[in-house]
Amino acid sequence: MAWVVLILSGVLEAVWATALGKSEGFTRLWPSVVFGVALMASMGGLAWAMRDIPTGTAYAVWVGIGAALTVVWAMVTGDSDVSWLKLLLIAGLVGCVVGLKFVDGGAGH
Structure with missing residues (x-):
């Protein structure tokens, strides 16, 4: 289950990264709201997954998923x-x- 949560958290990382760019320095309301909600959910899921997945692996997977999806979405x-x-x-x-x-x-750790 930890891996499923970690993957979903990585997807949410791409959501908040994209929303952050669209917020234009937090001057646009809805992208800023999406950023905040997705950031909290993504970080919460990462923290939860790290209870069962080693920190280095969890963080690298989370960042990798988020980075890859952010670039693909931009394309x-x-x-x-x-x-x-x-x-x-x-x-x-x-x-x-x-x-x-x-x-x-x-x-485990």
Whole structure:
């Protein structure tokens, strides 16, 4: 269950990172609200998952998921250019995140 919560928290990291960019320095209400709610939920899920997943692994997976999804979302919405190199680097990042899951296997601290 900790891994499911961690993955969902990583997705929420991408949500709050994207909302933070759209908030224009917290001058736009709804992106700022989405940022705050997603940030709290994402951090809460990360903290909960760290009860069962080693801190280094949990943090790396959380950041990796959030970073990859943030870049993919920016490419999908046209906020960032799409390139084969970016796609290759994202695939490498995802591969490393999956590798960490298998190496640690969800073992305790």
